[in-house]
Amino acid sequence: MTTDAIKPRPGFSLTQYAVCMNGIVWREGLRFLHQRERFISALVRPLVWLFIFAAGFRQVLGISIIPPYETYILYEVYITPGLMAMIQLFNGMQSSLSMVYDREMGNMRTLLVSPLPRWYLLFCKLLAGTAVSVLQVYAFLLVAWFWDIEPPHIGYLTVLPALLLSGLMLGALGMLISSGIRQLENFAGVMNFVIFPMFFASSALYPLWRVQEGSPVLAYLCQLNPFTHAVELIRFALYGRVNWVSLAVVGGCAVVFMIAAAVAYDPSRGIGRHGPAGGET
Amino acid sequence: MKQMDMPTDDLPTPERRNEPAEVAALSIKGVSHSYGSRVALDDISFAVAPGTFTALLGLNGAGKSTLFSLITRLFGVQRGSIRIFGHDIGRAPGEALRVLGVVFQPRTLDLDLSVMQNLLYHAALHGIGRREARVRADEVLAQIGLSDRNASKVRDLSGGQMRRLEIARALLHRPRLLLLDEPTVGLDVKARADMLGHVRRLVSEQGIGVLFATHLFDEIAEGDDLVVLHQGRVLAQGRLPHILAQSGARDLHAAFMRLTGTAADASAP
Known part of the structure; x- marks a missing residue:
């Protein structure tokens, strides 16, 4: 007979918190390994942009020397950080989709009846999704390397904290959105109203000074877009530098989105309003 | 790291033997819940004693799943209180959930x-x-x-x-309390019988309290505690003979029909 690992006294030990986080990240990793299509599409999407879109646009868009770049760069090099952030954006939205999809709260229920605090469970879930997105980004960088996208070696290391932070921010945004979506069909709406505007109204595909020339209003909107700052944070970090404004914006947004998501999943506020999933009573 | 909230009343000691008999495994008092203007549960009260089998009988739409969602804290309790071994699910969710095991209706x-x-x-x-x-x-x-x-x-x-x-x-x-939300739905006759037997053994051999939601009358045994839920209200509760006597019916099927005033045709397995 075994002894109880959970002591009957109230509260949970730090070890138990760690065990829980470990378990959630481990499961997300296993699920990721089992969903090869998801991994492949996550990899193919940015590569299509890189191989086709960027190649086509190379002649159209000239990029002048702007920080953090110290020389003239090819368009492919310019959009690489944007595509890295795009992977994370899609991943964040996809985890939100899977949260809705999990048999309309099926697997979410298993998670949410854990006795550990709910905000902590959601945070672990977020961290697990972020870890997966970081793996996807590195896989993309590996392929891009063969396409002559070669940031400084140290950049592969310095970009990691930036990826973690931007992954948390975009994942938390996805989680926040998922709390408001009741049906899977609404994901098309997320594509139209979240992913596309965030991606296109940002510095992912074109530098902001270019946008400024065309439309000052759009350039202003781009600057308000947290995704722009995720892109710039990654862009600078990839060259071993810190964009402090972007760091502050991404960090601040990550905290705000996380708190909002925790509030949205609070039973007395968010979930309870909509009634049970799937129309059951 | 934040510690879980302590319940305000005296904690029962976790060892089963030393526990005062009066602390219910599950205590539901005056619970109401509505989705907007639609009332799903209306002033529900009942208790599950430790180590007993309680069947929650109701047709689809009676409010069983809503009640389960409240007990498992997927929804917040709007009115009334839910306690698991004395721990209020709203105020000490961690302590309440750690002694609770759940089998949800959808596969999870x-x-x-x-x-x-x-x-x-x-x-x-x-x-x-x-x-x-x-x-x-x-x-x-x-x-x-x-x-x-x-x-x-x-x-x-x-x-x-x-x-x-x-x-x-x-x-x-x-856990010391196990909730099962229509766990036999979709199983063949043998699998149903096996599962029911297994759950009943958990009660008799391990002293686990069970709340078993079902709409299948034949899953209820003579000695079970029974709660009849219909359109969000508890119509009757007690042992089967008590409910039969109360409604003046010969069997549970007839008693249910008399209590609810419906043709309980959804009760066929």
Whole structure:
């Protein structure tokens, strides 16, 4: 007979918190390994942009020397950080989709009846999704390397904290959105109203000074877009530098989105309003 | 790291033997719940004593799933109180949830993961480390006769095996109250009987309190406590003979029809 690992006294030990986080990240990793299509599409999407879109646009868009770049760069090099952030954006939205999809709260229920605090469970879930997105980004960088996208070696290391932070921010945004979506069909709406505007109204595909020339209003909107700052944070970090404004914006947004998501999943506020999933009573 | 809130009243000692008999495994008092203007539960009160089998009988739409969502804290309690072994689900959710095991109506296993992986994940959610979790998983798998399937993908199990696995999973953290929301739906006759027998043995042999939601009259035995839920209200509660006497009917089916004033045609298995 075994002894109880959970002591009957109230509260949970730090070890138990760690065990829980470990378990959630481990499961997300296993699920990721089992969903090869998801991994492949996550990899193919940015590569299509890189191989086709960027190649086509190379002649159209000239990029002048702007920080953090110290020389003239090819368009492919310019959009690489944007595509890295795009992977994370899609991943964040996809985890939100899977949260809705999990048999309309099926697997979410298993998670949410854990006795550990709910905000902590959601945070672990977020961290697990972020870890997966970081793996996807590195896989993309590996392929891009063969396409002559070669940031400084140290950049592969310095970009990691930036990826973690931007992954948390975009994942938390996805989680926040998922709390408001009741049906899977609404994901098309997320594509139209979240992913596309965030991606296109940002510095992912074109530098902001270019946008400024065309439309000052759009350039202003781009600057308000947290995704722009995720892109710039990654862009600078990839060259071993810190964009402090972007760091502050991404960090601040990550905290705000996380708190909002925790509030949205609070039973007395968010979930309870909509009634049970799937129309059951 | 934040510690869980302590309940305001005296904690019962966790050892089953020393527990005062009056602390209910589950106590529901004056609970109401509505979705907008639609009332799903209207002033529900009942209790489940430790180590007993209580059947929650109601047709689809009676409010069973809403009640389960409230007990498991998927929804916040709007009015009334829900206590699990004295722990208020709103004020001390951690303490309440750690002694609670749940089998939800929809399947909540990861189909692509193995039996063992599903169990280890659940154990981790309860803060149970890998080594201990493996020992416990072996124990519960032996109980449900799935020891040889621990490396199988859940997708390859039969419906009945999945349900048994879900019960085993719900028992991993050694809860003292087990909720089952229509667990036999979709199972064939033999699997239903097996599962019901298994749950009843948990009550008699391990002293686990069970709340078993069902709309199938033939799953209810003579000695069960019974709560009849209809359109969000408790119409009757007590032992079967008591309910029969109260409604003046010969069997549960007739009693249910008389109580609810409906043709209970949905009760056929």
